[in-house]
Amino acid sequence: MKGRPGTTRLCRNRFSSTTEFLRLSALVDKSQKETTDKLRIRSQLIGKWKNTLENAIKAMADEISTMEVERIKLRKSMVVLGVPESIAKECIEKRATRPDTELVRDQVEEELVNELALIAEIRRLLMKTLDDFNSQQVENRTARQRLEYDWSDKKESYEIDTLNTGLNNCSRTIMFRPGAVRQPPEQASEKYWEHFSMETLDECEKCRLKSVALRNTLNSTLMNAARDIRTQADVVEKALTSRINCTQEAVQRFENDLKNILQGTADVENRIEQMKRRINSFDASMKVAQTRMDNRSYRPNVENCRDLAQQELIDGVHTIQSSVSALLHELEEAERVKTDLVNSRARLEREIMLKRRSLFIDRERCMLMRSYYPSANTLSGAAVS
Known part of the structure; x- marks a missing residue:
């Protein structure tokens, strides 16, 4: 009878242990299953974030590549900008060699100076834009690196x-x-983790959108710059063409005047020769009159008187002398006219020579150089390979 209570307790203990084990095993299995489910949910969440980061990294990498293409395009546009700058400078240098009175600050000169000023202003703008691109690329790469770090984690x-x-x-x-259950004091909360992940994506997306906006302004900047340069180039070429036409008209007018002067000079020279012949034609009459008077001076004694014949001879000599004097005066006047015409001819020939040299510089040098002026597409980078 005394051994029965121990047996009872043994059986009860066996039953209790088995029951408790089963209960605790079920509890542990349930906890493990719940933990597994939570880990699965967590890994799925992290997987979604990882995929989101991969997309963001790809988008940022594409933006960096596109920005680099646009940056190279901008740099090449700045190189192309040197072409119109060199053309404008060389035109100014060539026109500085215009001779004498042709060396004036005309409309062409003013527009060439304006062209150089415009190109310098556009170069400053493109330099600033290039600096902005370089700074943005640094930000883009930093943002991509931040995304890659977060993605790697x-x-x-x-x-x-x-x-x-x-x-x-x-x-x-x-x-x-051992020690796996310990929680590090610096361990972040899930709320902060989510905030950090979202903040990383948001900041990088803002950086990408800023880059896109900057890139979108480049095309308009280059197109406006190219349009302004081409517009000013057209103004210069229009002024240059007008100057060439004006110079050609002046040369034609001077050549016509020179032709008239040459004809006038030939006419005057003919008149001079004619006057000289006419003056010489009075020599015979003078010789006759003087011979008669000399012969009559040998009349003897009282026969050598001043009779009517003698008076007529004297008057005849005076008439011949006055006629010769009048013709000599006309001859002198004709000689002065000839001298004036010769001087005018020299001035005209010099003016024609100066204007032809100026015309050569404007038409054969400047216009030839400006025929190599880049197009608007080339200036904007559209045709730059």
């Missing part, structure tokens, strides 16, 4: 949680890990 975390999700009591890699 999430990839590692995703792999760890995926591995943990697959662990069970039969796994070969499970073992006791």
Whole structure:
């Protein structure tokens, strides 16, 4: 009878132990299943974030590549900008060699100076834009690096949680890990983790959108710059063409005047020769009159008187002398006219020579150089390879 209570307790203990084991085993299995489910949910969440980061990294990498293409395009546009600048400078230098009175600050000169000023202003604008592009590329690469760091962390975390999700009591890699339950004091909360992940994406997206906006302004900047340069180039060429036409008209007018002067000079020279012949034609009459008077001076004694014949001879000589004097005066006047015409001819020939040299510089040098002026497409980078 005394041994029966011990047996009862033994049986009760056996039953209780078995029951408790089953209950605790079920509780542990349930906890492990819930943990597995939470790890699966967590790994799926991290996987989504990882995929989102991958898309963001790809978008940022594409933006960096596109920005680099646009940056190279901008740099080449700045190189092309040197062509019109060199043309304008060389035109000014060539026109500075215009001779004498042709060396004036005309409309062409003013427009060439304006062209150089415009090109310098556009170069400053493009330099500032290039600096903005360089700074933005630094920001873009920093943002991509930040995304890549976060993606790398999430990839590692995703792999760890995926591995943990697959662990069970039969796994070969499970073992006791002393201290694994300790929580590091610097461990972040899930709320902060989500805030950090969202902030990283938001900041990088803002950076990308800023880059897109800057890139979108480049085309308009280059197109406006190219349009302004081409417009000013057209103004210069219009002024140059007008100057060439004006110079050609002046040369034609001077050549016509020179032709008239040459004809006038020939006429005057003919008149001079004619006057000289006419003057010489009075020599015979003078000789006759003087011979008669000399012969009559030999009349003897009282016969040598001043009779009517003598008076007529004297008057005849005076008439011849006055006629010769009048013709000599006309001859002198004709000689002065000839001298004036010769001087005018020299001035006209010099003016024609100066204007032809100026015309050569404007038409054969400047216009030839400006025929190599880049198009608007080339200036904007559209035709730059």
